[in-house]
Amino acid sequence: MSDASYRDAIFSTPLDRVARFSFDEKVVACFPDMIRRSVPGYGQILGMLSLIAQRHLRHGAHVYDLGCSLGASGLALAGTLEPDAFRYTGIDLSPAMVSQARQTFLVECSDHAMQVEEADIRTLEYAPSGLIILNFTLQFLPAADRDALLAKLYAALEPGGVLILSEKTVDADERDNAWRVERYHDFKRANGYSDLEISQKRTALENVLVPDTLDALHGRLAKAGFPRSVTWFQYLNFASLIAFKEG
Numbered sequence: 001m002s003d004a005s006y007r008d009a010i011f012s013t014p015l016d017r018v019a020r021f022s023f024d025e026k027v028v029a030c031f032p033d034m035i036r037r038s039v040p041g042y043g044q045i046l047g048m049l050s051l052i053a054q055r056h057l058r059h060g061a062h063v064y065d066l067g068c069s070l071g072a073s074g075l076a077l078a079g080t081l082e083p084d085a086f087r088y089t090g091i092d093l094s095p096a097m098v099s100q101a102r103q104t105f106l107v108e109c110s111d112h113a114m115q116v117e118e119a120d121i122r123t124l125e126y127a128p129s130g131l132i133i134l135n136f137t138l139q140f141l142p143a144a145d146r147d148a149l150l151a152k153l154y155a156a157l158e159p160g161g162v163l164i165l166s167e168k169t170v171d172a173d174e175r176d177n178a179w180r181v182e183r184y185h186d187f188k189r190a191n192g193y194s195d196l197e198i199s200q201k202r203t204a205l206e207n208v209l210v211p212d213t214l215d216a217l218h219g220r221l222a223k224a225g226f227p228r229s230v231t232w233f234q235y236l237n238f239a240s241l242i243a244f245k246e247g
Ligand SMILES: Nc1ncnc2c1ncn2[C@@H]1O[C@H](C[S@+](CC[C@H]([NH3+])C(=O)[O-])CC(=O)[O-])[C@@H](O)[C@H]1O
Pocket: 023, 035, 066, 067, 068, 069, 070, 071, 072, 073, 091, 092, 093, 094, 097, 119, 120, 121, 122, 134, 135, 136, 137, 140, 141
């Protein structure tokens, strides 16, 4: 497969039955376009990852990117950090994502130590790491599995290590939430999605992407052991948090 990315038109025609959203070959083929047009601030979050790594990562430390998809975070790091600055392991459950990510790293940054493994992040045995990235992945796990994963990640982090947690969020207040979701739909419309695409994708994501509130995310991080977490980015109903393990 080439690394050409197609325009996302997955939900553009009326479907009799909208299937549950899955990270299959069809999604892989248009994923860069889909995520760029669907996640407010996605590019800015990737850009900031490198700056955070430059501040917090010990030279040569190991980095996990959990639910790495096509390895965009890894590419961002490799584009800005020297080859010996870090070792990267991307993990994803989707075979189509994993093979495309491996291909991309081979072509784009063979001078850096970049690995991609097909695995379930809930059952993986984690190696000690200085930075763990969970970019829009926790939201796809059953809510009951989220705390156990975060506790494992806290244990895997080295002293002074950091976790980046980016998520779609929901507001506890129904009116606030409705306003934010409506403006998010405006954002998607402005990025070329039709009302039909917006509504069919919303159906496909029901019970698949289940967002937490920002408070709940900070609560989960505290419960996992992190003494401190900060929301460093927020744009509509998308946010990114950094959680610190004491040094
Ligand atoms: N249990 C699991 N184990 C491993 N992977 C999983 C699991 N569940 C879901 N995934 C994987 O998590 C990824 C979520 S996308 C991440 C974007 C990326 N981080 C990016 O910055 O471009 C988010 C989005 O598309 O909104 C998919 O590739 C799934 O296969």
